[in-house]
Amino acid sequence: MTKRALLSVSDKQGLTAFAQGLVALDYQLVSTGGTKKALEAANIPVMGIEDVTGFPEMLDGRVKTLHPNVHAGLLARRDVPAHMAQLKDAGITPIDLVVVNLYPFKATIQQPDVTQAEAIEQIDIGGPSMLRSAAKNFAAVLPVVDPADYADLLTALQTDTVTPAFRQNLAAKVFQHTAAYDALIAQYLTTETYPEKLTLTYDKKQALRYGENSHQTATFYENALPTPFSITGAKQLHGKELSYNNIKDADAALRMVSEYAQPAVVAMKHMNPCGVGLGETLESAWDKAYAADSISIFGGIIAVNRPVDVATAQKMHELFLEIIIAPSFDDEAYAVLAKKKNLRLMTVDFNQAHTADGFETISVGGGLLRQAVDQKIETPADFTVVTKQQPTTEQLKALAFGQQVVKHVKSNAIVVTTTDRTLGVGSGQMNRIDSTKIAIDKAMQQPGYEQAILASDAFFPMDDCVEYAAQHGIRVIVQPGGSIRDQDSIAMADKYGIAMVTTGVRHFRH
Numbered sequence: 071m072t073k074r075a076l077l078s079v080s081d082k083q084g085l086t087a088f089a090q091g092l093v094a095l096d097y098q099l100v101s102t103g104g105t106k107k108a109l110e111a112a113n114i115p116v117m118g119i120e121d122v123t124g125f126p127e128m129l130d131g132r133v134k135t136l137h138p139n140v141h142a143g144l145l146a147r148r149d150v151p152a153h154m155a156q157l158k159d160a161g162i163t164p165i166d167l168v169v170v171n172l173y174p175f176k177a178t179i180q181q182p183d184v185t186q187a188e189a190i191e192q193i194d195i196g197g198p199s200m201l202r203s204a205a206k207n208f209a210a211v212l213p214v215v216d217p218a219d220y221a222d223l224l225t226a227l228q229t230d231t232v233t234p235a236f237r238q239n240l241a242a243k244v245f246q247h248t249a250a251y252d253a254l255i256a257q258y259l260t261t262e263t264y265p266e267k268l269t270l271t272y273d274k275k276q277a278l279r280y281g282e283n284s285h286q287t288a289t290f291y292e293n294a295l296p297t298p299f300s301i302t303g304a305k306q307l308h309g310k311e312l313s314y315n316n317i318k319d320a321d322a323a324l325r326m327v328s329e330y331a332q333p334a335v336v337a338m339k340h341m342n343p344c345g346v347g348l349g350e351t352l353e354s355a356w357d358k359a360y361a362a363d364s365i366s367i368f369g370g371i372i373a374v375n376r377p378v379d380v381a382t383a384q385k386m387h388e389l390f391l392e393i394i395i396a397p398s399f400d401d402e403a404y405a406v407l408a409k410k411k412n413l414r415l416m417t418v419d420f421n422q423a424h425t426a427d428g429f430e431t432i433s434v435g436g437g438l439l440r441q442a443v444d445q446k447i448e449t450p451a452d453f454t455v456v457t458k459q460q461p462t463t464e465q466l467k468a469l470a471f472g473q474q475v476v477k478h479v480k481s482n483a484i485v486v487t488t489t490d491r492t493l494g495v496g497s498g499q500m501n502r503i504d505s506t507k508i509a510i511d512k513a514m515q516q517p518g519y520e521q522a523i524l525a526s527d528a529f530f531p532m533d534d535c536v537e538y539a540a541q542h543g544i545r546v547i548v549q550p551g552g553s554i555r556d557q558d559s560i561a562m563a564d565k566y567g568i569a570m571v572t573t574g575v576r577h578f579r580h
């Protein structure tokens with residue numbers, strides 16, 4: 071018996087070959103205006119949708135297929151005699167296959183200067199309706215939304231191997247597609263930051279070999295609306311496939327390095343910076359980041375905010391590194407670094423830094439948490455000196471640098487720095503004094519320690535950290551303040567004649 075296929079596609083790639091295949095399989099084709107024209111141009115026999123609905127297309131195409139003759143033909147259960155009898159009584163022919171892809175709403179809203187009126191015209195109504203009707207009735211109707219499925223479907227039809235699982239898979243794809251389509255529309259129209267229904271939509275970017283550990287499965291998804299300045303938007307030029315942990319570390323490194331105006335190098339290990347250096351040139355910034363912790367940088371993820379030059383590349387090449395992410399690599403630098411076949415070299419467009427996500431989302435059991443990214447950066451103008459001793463101008467500069475580093479370190483976070491490099495990083499301890507000891511004990515082995523400052527991501531709950539710092543030669547401290555025992559810490563600083571400033575801003579990072 072002749073079967074009926076309804077074709078209504080915006081993206082006409084692969085259409086005619088597929089339609090020819092359907093005709094060869096004895097399908098009668100029905101189409102909307104543009105699709106019909108494309109088929110007729112290829113001499114493929116096709117009936118106009120108006121011959122099915124009995125109505126011309128209306129309202130500039132807003133109503134073409136929204137008609138019982140279409141939807142009853144799609145939704146009637148073939149295994150329910152009453153349904154088939156109703157179709158017969160109403161003179162409606164069942165539709166067995168639907169090929170629809172939608173108005174390009176996403177591409178439209180990505181165009182610069184698109185108006186809301188233009189965007190709204192690209193909200194497809196009839197297409198999703200047909201897809202959903204067909205997908206609901208997938209037991210009898212084949213719903214096809216993706217041109218990539220045309221070939222497999224034709225083969226399955228030709229070989230009579232359309233299984234229930236194949237049908238279900240097509241239906242699932244339809245509902246994924248229409249849900250994602252609607253999610254984008256909802257996002258586009260939503261003005262609240264934290265709406266009642268959070269309809270984020272992501273596309274699979276790449277399957278990962280494994281997750282955090284080799285016994286865990288994992289996949290990398292990207293936002294349906296691309297974020298050029300992000301680890302997701304970064305381009306891998308060379309090296310082994312990224313791992314789950316690589317992606318997280320590179321993300322953290324990139325976010326951090328993007329905060330600096332002058333040449334900067336961030337070396338990230340296990341989500342904490344082990345070395346951060348600023349310089350007049352990238353090479354001098356590298357020297358400082360490397361010297362900060364020449365042991366931990368081994369296997370590190372490096373993010374830099376200037377093109378990698380050959381001199382810096384040669385120094386990087388001496389080490390085992392996992393990733394270097396940069397605005398670009400000079401040809402010679404690339405040649406040096408690409409000698410290591412596994413080293414991942416990645417670029418990201420720093421001119422697109424304004425596109426960086428302003429919000430971050432993490433999953434927790436049964437839900438997720440969403441917050442504004444901690445974009446706050448304190449300068450000396452934000453500092454209140456709370457001790458008798460005043461910091462020098464040079465020390466204020468170092469305090470600002472330390473403060474900007476410490477907010478990227480896992481809490482409890484303490485860093486010891488100069489004006490342009492870290493000397494010691496104490497991260498992720500369950501109490502502040504342990505982080506203080508780690509940071510100071512590392513920093514004491516470094517040249518430049520005499521000028522070092524100490525920065526704390528949160529207030530000192532008691533005076534022990536200040537005491538330890540003072541007894542180990544630290545002369546100036548920055549911390550948010552706000553503890554009920556602030557006065558103890560201030561008194562301790564005064565006892566040792568050291569300077570302390572407060573910022574009023576906590577920078578936990580969990």
Ligand SMILES: NC(=O)c1ncn([C@@H]2O[C@H](COP(=O)(O)O)[C@@H](O)[C@H]2O)c1NC=O
Binds near residue numbers: 171
């Ligand atoms: N209004 C309708 O009844 C309707 N029916 C189908 N469409 C869409 O029209 C497009 C195809 O149009 P054409 O064949 O004229 O190029 C497809 O993307 C399809 O999803 C419609 N358009 C928008 O809702």
